[in-house]
Amino acid sequence: FRTLCCVSMRDRMICDPHSQLFSAFTRKLLQIPLDRLSLIFPTLRNKMRVLLLSLLLPLVGADLFTAIADMTKMLGSEADVASEIDRYIASEQSRLERLKKFAAEYSTRNAEAADVGPEFVTNPINAYLLIKRLTSEWGEVEKIMKQNEAPLFIQNITQRRIENEIKFPKEEDLSGAATALLRLQDTYKLDTHDLANGKILGDKVGEPMNAHDCFEVGRSAYNNKDYYHTLMWMQEAIIKLEQEEPASVEEAEILEYLAYSLYQQGNVLRALSLTKRLVEISPNHPRAKGNVKWYEDMLDGKEGEGEIPEVVNKRTDNDGIPERDAYEALCRGETEPADPAELKTLYCYLKCDRPFLKLAPIKVEILRHDPLAVLFKDIISEHEIAIVKDLATPRLRRATVQNSVTGELETASYRISKSAWLKEEEHPVIARINKRIDMMTNLEQSTSEELQVANYGLGGHYDPHYDFARRSREEIRLQYGDTGNRMATVLFYMSQPERGGATVFNTLGTAVFPTKLDALFWYNLKRSGEGDLRTRHAACPVLLGVKWVSNKWIHEKGQEFRRPCGLSEDAHERFVGDLAENV
Template identity: 75%
Template sequence: MIRIFLRTSIVFLSLCSCTNADLFTAIADMQHMLGSEKDVTSVIDAYIEEEQGRLEQLKRYAEEYVSRNAHADGVGPEFVTNPINAYLLIKRLTSEWRQVEAMMRDNRAEKFIKSITDRRIESKVKFPGEEDLSGAATALLRLQDTYKLDSYDLSNGIILGKKVGHKLTAHDTFEVGRAAYNQKDYYHTLTWMQVALNKLENENPRTIEEEEILEYLAYALYQQGNIRRALAMTKKLAKIAPNHPRAKGNVKWYEDMLEGKEKEGELPPIVNKRIEDDGIVERDAYEALCRGEIPPIDPKEEKKLYCYLKRDRPFLKLAPIKVEILRYEPLVVLFKQIISDYESEMVQELAAPKLKRATVQNAFTGELETASYRISKSAWLKGAEHPVVDRINKRVGDMTNLNQETSEELQVANYGLGGHYDPHFDFARKEEVNAFKKLATGNRIATVLFYMEVPEWGGATVFNQLGTAVFPSKNDALFWYNLYRSGEGDLRTRHAACPVLMGVKWVSNKWIHERGQEFTRPCGLDENMAERFVGDLNPYEYKN
């Protein structure tokens, strides 16, 4: 049984007792939080000013005591034989001392802390909690893996070779490593604790004690199979912190493990392997697509792709829609400049006050729940809430030629720190018998994904099995069919939202259901029949 125990409490700001534990899941909430630092600064300045006045008064009392004591020492024991001197001595040690004691205890910090709390309540500014700190650190680890970022570069504020932020202190770096440790991710624990140790060597004053880093670093080395280095680190820990509560016991524990094996001599090299079993089978392919490492397209297939103006409805004769066919089998298209800047801004404005942590559907119960593999916040908008929402809903009908009577409401999402959604299907598979049961509108036949605000880096929509990556372009909309014309789910549509590396990502989804589509998208004459363009109803052409 492992006898190593690490302190796992995380130090975080506690100026406000009313915290919100999922601020990191939406950049919109993070942006609202920016102003709170200004409040903290002004209150701290006021507190320091008041404290300086109190301390100056205490200093004057101290100087008076020194002066009087010097006089008394000069007179000697006869000083108290003078009744006036005796009275003043007793007064100084009673009533005057009570004043000094009260002044020393009169730290007004609580008043100023309450001032910050009250301001936040009035302004409705949310403040981060422990889960936000852990979530922010985990986001850095996710971005590091997906975009192959170096730990040391990240700790120095460098992303993809560009200086984009402040340097992290040894303590900042340590907290990232500890977040990894709390998730039993020893690959990242080892990496970030090593960086923290390197940074500590150049810090003055130090932001963290070396023994804290060494304990985590030793345990991560042990978990990665390097017991001798773990023992060496723990011996160093015991030497610099003789009173450490666990160091000596851990040294013995490691030595017992190495019983009969070589304990001295040259230490083995550090081998830090990333564990592959994280529940995402196609992780490598997914991350490669996120980085833009897209497999080459067959030139013959590429020649078949084209752009066209969609004019197949009366209104579209006057205002045609620009369509770019991105791929066939399955058909994936991009509607270009399908919404305006004003419409995007209005949707974001309507959704912002309603944002809640995005959920996923439990495959067994059909209930909605939050999950670590979906980091964003979302809100649902009804068409009746604003003419813009109603207009977009109606436009989806013109775009897709599908009946909108059974479509879901417009879902708006804002991605958070490293915001992403791991590979998933939009439709319900056969075993998910409770999915969409309450809607009674059948399965999700198609998806429309509007890009309302796009990040500077990252945030692509990728189709893992197809080797297709679509990098967001503002005011465009991505469209694909989730089901074959037979009604069977198309497993090729498994897709993911890549982590947002830099910037803000707002999207909105329109999920169209199969009920009511009997005439807009009827079954084909052959199970292999597939559309050549959006709204293709030709029943005679199909893939052999």
């Protein structure tokens, strides 16, 4: 079909199934009756719509869990599915009623024939009717049995998804959602039992899970070789299973995962005990008996000695984040009490150091002096936020990170969000925001990067990282051209999550929780041009609510007179735009 489009439309863009033109063209074709389609494209057959649907399916792929904006589109899809299922059930009930009628007639006639005996078929009328029932009538029965309309109803749902641009989740989304749940559980110290009952930090926020729901979370952890969480959720699945009738999952399935996770945690004796229980309830289980022998060999005859050890479930040391415990504590708002002497030096002021700002001063709150970090208050309007989100939403793509070895951009589990880039010339609002950033920071914007807009997904986060490139000058030149390194960051908060989503600076012990309409600003480089390692920061997982941000990375080039080097290596600003040379 792609070849057909290229030939018929004579347009290279149509050949690209990811282009908006291709998508719009194909959706338009879906609305054309098949008889008219055959006039437009004589080579097309009756399978045209199915073909179109299958070609468009790549456009509605996975990665839904990485942005709430995509997930909100799914809300109405459940109603559509329920409606189609109801229609399908009604259709099937009608079909089955007809089959029941035939079955009842067959039973009645067969009973009558049985009463008469073999002489029944000696009657020519009876013989004729018997043959008729097993030929033409059976043909009708066969036809009814084959009239299952499931493919049509499935096609209707799929077509509606495409026409309404509703994406359906895939296995990757299920795995990502489970991993997000576990991340939130760790970061915010959420109790497994509470989560399984729809509670977060004591508040009822959702529906309770059943045993199978808990089992799936545990299995997702198991597939990632995360036996710590596998144990938690498989144990919860067992608790739920005891309360269910009928069971949503087989006990045998849970026990196998639970036993192996216990073994991985060093509790071989308890793993053996559970596996023996598995053999009892499922004697034909393909692996259970072999696992019993394996555990027994491992214990070398000591399985009968002493009591079975209690479950000791130990979390891995740092999950690849050296400062994990400090980072998670900051995300929970557990900061060290501020030094009273330092608190006295923090203040708010009106920034009026540019002619325009005499008429419209900017409200600034100093959060920290060395290195300087400030919050610009009420710096972006609701209207501007709406425009930015409208421009960005259709372009949101999974956010990437730079591979520290290859330098290539790639997706990573430690950054869960979707982002889009907006150019200044695309809309007056974007141009206005760029000019405002100049006023806010006193830094040249011609060499800064485009405005990046990000929407965080389920448990969306970005693990501790630096904004500046920790590479040689030559490597930085290859990466950014002649604009230099990322000198500073401006981060606009375009929404305010109900809980979580803080921006935290691990080394400095600073946590900034998003306040809508405000913007956080900090310098990534010292005035000497060296990277400031104290600016290592992270975006905490969003626990409840939605997080939209936009940011500007401001580069070195053009700042020679706007932020000159100080007279000492440790020179730093007291406030935004401070040009003192020896502070």
